[in-house]
Amino acid sequence: MIVRILGEGQYDVADESLDELNRLDSAVEAAVDADDDAAFAPALGALLDGVRSVGTAHDVDSLDPSDLILPPADASIAEVRELLTDEGLIPG
């Protein structure tokens, strides 16, 4: 499946790796739910590192949509919340 890290691009990730990524994703979600800034940054970092290490870069000129989309590495909890609402993703 194809995973996009916003601001970075798309990665091909094998389905077998999803369990591991799911585990890392739960930590991110827990930090967002608890509004825990201290836990959030390392949790997001670990999730993105996980995608980068198990995945390979997807063809840059392909027009394939991603199966999953992740926030940029330097995102804050507030920005992730914003991404999860209906505000401001698509330009102009």
Place this chain on the structure above:
Amino acid sequence: MSIMKRMSLIFRSKANTALDKAEDPRETLDYSYQRQLDLLTKVRRGVADVATSRKRVELQVNQLEQQATKLQGQAEKALGMDREDLAREALTRKSGLQQQIADLKTQHAQLQGEEEKLTLAQQRLQAKVESFRTRKETIKATYTAAEAQTKIGEAMSGIGEEMGDVGMAMQRAEDKTAAMQARAGAIDELLASGALDDASQPGGGDDISRELDAMSSTSDVEAELARMKGLSAPEQPAAIEGQPAGGDILAEEPQSQTQARPAGEQS
């Protein structure tokens, strides 16, 4: 997989609604392509804007560094004239400048990071837009309007997602740059007015951090004074030896002046 799933769903639905506009699906292709070119232009401009901000900060760092060098020179001169009070003042101002320089260098690194990210975003979008153009021509040439629908849907969702991503990267870069622009503007004004001689920080912190800053500047100053005294002490005899004739007469006047002045200032 909640965060990833939720974000993907929302992102995709927004990308689709933003692009799905025209009646004839093949018109949608052209319409979308135009939007892609517009976005590409905006991103190029964004890269140029960030580069301009970065260069502006570079220029400011250079100017502040010149100013610091000048103050250093003044301090050495003042100490050579046995005016430790003036030397201390110059070094205190220099220490204030050095904090500004350190702040600016941090900003510079951030701007450089944004510039690199935007440049990469531009390259990614460029590759996808070119690929979309090829696909668009094929679809328009090969398929009837009805048949084209599916093919178009595939091409559109991929490019829509990329456009959303790039648009967001641009927004983030703009936000960060705008905050720095405001500070850079303030420093430009300070430089223009010559007020940077005054080491007071614009909008600088609470009482405690100011006091801590003052303590560290003081110790910086003391350390530097000590170092300079060590340096300039052996030079003094050499300077006197340089003008042996009439040394007695010349020595008397400045001495009485330097003795009188600090006493007058202290009272």
